[in-house]
Structures are given as structure tokens and as C-alpha cells.
Amino acid sequence: MSTLSYSLTDLSPEHQPPHQHLRYVTSSSFGSDWNGVLHSHDCTELFYVTDGEGWLCTDETRIPLRKNNLVIVNPKVHHTERSSPEKKMHYIVLGIDNLQFRFHEGETFSPFQIFQLSSHREMILSLLHTILEELQKKQTSYEEVCQHYLSILLLQLHRITGKEFSFAPPTDIPxxxxxxxxxxxxxxxxxxxxxxxxxxxxxxxxxxxxxxxxxxxxxxxxxxxxxxxxxxxxxxxxxxxxxxxxxxxxxxxxxxxxxxxxxxxxxxxxxxxxxxxxx
CATH class of the missing domain: 1.10.10.60 (Homeodomain-like)
Incomplete structure (x- = not known):
């Protein structure tokens, strides 16, 4: 498995975004060494499948993933990703603190959601690659720039998905x-x-x-x-x-x-x- 991973330090109070905070960004390509064990995070994960096919697996289900799927997984949800052996899956993951998505499916809690965004691939990849480039170059104020690009990405997703979800503050409810x-x-x-x-x-x-x-x-x-x-x-x-x-x-x-x-x-x-x- 080939992985590039970057961690972000806490921003100073004057640079702290009012809501969400980008904790990490990972660009992954599946290989024979990938161990797809169910796990959870205390942050929201947003990942975009850039190529290949695979599955999102939870305690109860296994859902097919394909190129240009955007997956949003709320905090504390047991899940893992598994790749198709024939079409190796590649994706970019964002870990986002202080954010939980509320999906509009009645009153029922939804731990995750998957969107097919083929027609918006160029825009989404441009934003994700810009964030990765900022983290690689580490120029002045790069962390603050990443946070702003994250805000733009979330607002764009809110727009292009037809407002199928709304942003909710994190909850202490297990x-x-x-x-x-x-x-x-x-x-x-x-x-x-x-x-x-x-x-x-x-x-x-x-x-x-x-x-x-x-x-x-x-x-x-x-x-x-x-x-x-x-x-x-x-x-x-x-x-x-x-x-x-x-x-x-x-x-x-x-x-x-x-x-x-x-x-x-x-x-x-x-x-x-x-x-x-x-x-």
C-alpha cells in the first residue's frame, strides 16, 4: 500500500476557523499489505474515490464504491474500506474535527452517506489537490489556507448535492x-x-x-x-x-x-x- 499522510497542528486562536478544523489529509492506493479492519474515528471522514472500485464496510453492510464516489462518514462509526482486487481503489481522505453531518432522511440517524459526483470531478479534485499541494510545500500560512479550502469544498458539496445534508455541531451522545x-x-x-x-x-x-x-x-x-x-x-x-x-x-x-x-x-x-x- 502506498500512502502519503500529513498531520496539521492546532491553529492559533486568531486563525482558528469558526466551525470545522482539518485534522489530516491522506492520499491512499490499495496494495497487498492493506489490512481492512473495522475501525472508527472521533472526527468526520470525507473521502473521494479518485480511481478503481471497492466497498465501504460497516458492522452491518457492505456497499459498492466506484470512481468519483464521495463518502462521508460521521464520527464514531465503525467502518473500513476494501478494494476490488481487479480494479485497485485510490482515494483521498480528509479528517475533519468539530463537524458532524446530518443527512435529510427523516429523523433517522444516518452514520454515512455516499454521493456519485462524476460531473463535478474536476472541481473536487482541484480543491483536494490544492490542499495536498499546500501541505507538501508548507509555505507561509499553509495551514490557514488549507482550512479555507476545506470550507470552500464543504460549501460546494452542500451546493452540488442539492442540499441533501446539513452541517451539525458535534454531539456528545455516543x-x-x-x-x-x-x-x-x-x-x-x-x-x-x-x-x-x-x-x-x-x-x-x-x-x-x-x-x-x-x-x-x-x-x-x-x-x-x-x-x-x-x-x-x-x-x-x-x-x-x-x-x-x-x-x-x-x-x-x-x-x-x-x-x-x-x-x-x-x-x-x-x-x-x-x-x-x-x-
Whole structure:
């Protein structure tokens, strides 16, 4: 594997950008010595595939990558990159502190996003190569120049992707808690258990419950119940489904359990709620 890597020292306060800070830049070409072990960073990684093909691998999935893919990976996300043996992958990576991307996919937490930017290759490579050149030459104020080019790159990406993401300040909420919350939001209508959620994030179920409650002021199971009740309210108001059908589609194991849980949280039975609110 052939790698050129550069580290940036902290800028003085008067030169510190108001938001993001470029921590490192790496230009990599895959070789037989590459060890694609799952890992995570406490910064956001942005990498652009300049040539070849490969995969982005996470705990749960493997997504194909090809030339001109731009990949954004939020902090603390377990991932690695693997190259196709036939078409060796080459890419440039930026490590960015004090920045987390919020992707516009509803309320669900998204650990990463991939964009195909073939039509903008020249512009993106120009900015990335300029940053690399500044780091190689180390002329006066080169670090500050790199930070400004990073700002330009991020703004351009925001523009050319149709504003599919927004910049968010970094969060102290553990990635595992965010992932657990996203899993609950995606699967609340299924038979979800605390044990299953804990297995997804590789935490002990008691530790997960404690950390999740500290992060979101609600336990994982109570959050699951809230989502199911909210979903059932919409079905009660907007459909003619039977109470049994609504219970099943909202993730409840039985109509009796649904009725008990609904009355406890809402104060009235599902039937009474429908009579009052159905359009």
C-alpha cells in the first residue's frame, strides 16, 4: 500500500476557523499489505474515490464504491474500506474535527452517506489537490489556507448535492446510542427487544439502557412504546383498519396489550380516541 499522510497542528486562536478544523489529509492506493479492519474515528471522514472500485464496510453492510464516489462518514462509526482486487481503489481522505453531518432522511440517524459526483470531478479534485499541494510545500500560512479550502469544498458539496445534508455541531451522545435510536425508529413495527437492540450496538443491555436514558431522557423500551403509540394514533385517525390490524402493524404482540398500553399513555382507549379524532 502506498500512502502519503500529513498531520496539521492546532491553529492559533486568531486563525482558528469558526466551525470545522482539518485534522489530516491522506492520499491512499490499495496494495497487498492493506489490512481492512473495522475501525472508527472521533472526527468526520470525507473521502473521494479518485480511481478503481471497492466497498465501504460497516458492522452491518457492505456497499459498492466506484470512481468519483464521495463518502462521508460521521464520527464514531465503525467502518473500513476494501478494494476490488481487479480494479485497485485510490482515494483521498480528509479528517475533519468539530463537524458532524446530518443527512435529510427523516429523523433517522444516518452514520454515512455516499454521493456519485462524476460531473463535478474536476472541481473536487482541484480543491483536494490544492490542499495536498499546500501541505507538501508548507509555505507561509499553509495551514490557514488549507482550512479555507476545506470550507470552500464543504460549501460546494452542500451546493452540488442539492442540499441533501446539513452541517451539525458535534454531539456528545455516543454513537451506540444514536445507532440504537435509529434501529428502534426503523423497526418499531417488528418484534423488537432490548436484547436485540443491545446486540446490534454490541453493548450489554443494562449498560445500553442506562446510557440511552442519559442521552435521550427515556429508556429504549419506553421510546419504542412511544413510537408505536404515535404510529397507532395516525392509523386510528386516518384509516379504517380494525383495532387488531392497527395493533399488529404498530408492533404490538396482541390487541389486549395494545389497548392496555394505549390507555395508560393516552388516557383513553384506542376506540374512544378514534371516535374523537377520526376525520
Amino acid at each position: 454513537y451506540e446510542c444514536q445507532r440504537a435510536k435509529a434501529y428502534i425508529e426503523e423497526h418499531f413495527h417488528e418484534p423488537v427487544t432490548l436484547e436485540r437492540i443491545a446486540a446490534i450496538v454490541h453493548w450489554d443491555k443494562f449498560y445500553l439502557s442506562h446510557q440511552f436514558s442519559a442521552a435521550f431522557s427515556v429508556s429504549p423500551i419506553n421510546y419504542l412504546l412511544q413510537l408505536r403509540i404515535t404510529h397507532s394514533k395516525r392509523l386510528l385517525c386516518d384509516t379504517d383498519y380494525s383495532i387488531t390490524q392497527i395493533a399488529e402493524s404498530s408492533g404490538f404482540s396482541s390487541q389486549n396489550y395494545f389497548t392496555q398500553a394505549f390507555k395508560k399513555l393516552v388516557g383513553v382507549s384506542p376506540r374512544a380516541y378514534r371516535q374523537k379524532h377520526q376525520k
